[in-house]
Amino acid sequence: MNRVPTIETERLILKGFTLADAEDVFAYASNPNVLRQTTACPPQSPSETEEFVRTLIDSPPGSFAWAIRVKSAPRVVGAIEFDLGDGHIGSTHYALAEEYWNKGLMTEACRAILAWAFDEHHNLEAVKTDAMNVNMGSRRVLEKAGFECQGTREDRWAKFHESVQLAVYEITRKKWESSQPAGGAYFLPGAGKKSAHP
């Protein structure tokens, strides 16, 4: 199991999951709009969500998952994951409760995770991820966080009969550092304000 640091941004607190968060995760993830353009299917029951949260808590070394809390609301409203991969090329994935979309929150979370990732993992050269071509919200988050689109690729996802078209994104350490300080600052409670590139 990884030690997942608590990260604070202007509007968010990102914290490792506990099983008590499963109820909140079920509340947002069972909305079919939330997982529609991801590899996952909406959970059918709270116990299925509890199993999912358990896998996040027991993530293997190099995989980190944060529960997203808006400071103004007491519950978990989303999740963001970071996987260190081979140590050089990481990846990230995320989802947010629909009522919080389009307020810049996931961009804020994504920037904070990138700042932490590049800061804490000195061998990390780049973070890559992809989004369905049609997932304009996610693509915009990546672009606002500094990712660049590398092109598209086709993939098969079990939940769709047809193949899916994915837009492939990457942000290199150099690009991240040159795009600072565009909101990448984050705060590890007790450790003072940090940024990947002060």
Ligand SMILES: CC(C)(COP(=O)(O)OP(=O)(O)OC[C@H]1O[C@@H](n2cnc3c(N)ncnc32)[C@H](O)[C@@H]1OP(=O)(O)O)[C@@H](O)C(=O)NCCC(=O)NCCS
């Ligand atoms: C994708 C998601 C995480 C975005 O989170 P968010 O907090 O709403 O993102 P932000 O507010 O930081 O940015 C969203 C941007 O997308 C834009 N956007 C949203 N829907 C859009 C659409 N259909 N077409 C064009 N732009 C769109 C918004 O206008 C905003 O851009 P702007 O700030 O330039 O106006 C959220 O919609 C979500 O959880 N979706 C379901 C799960 C998912 O798809 N996860 C990603 C899998 S790859």
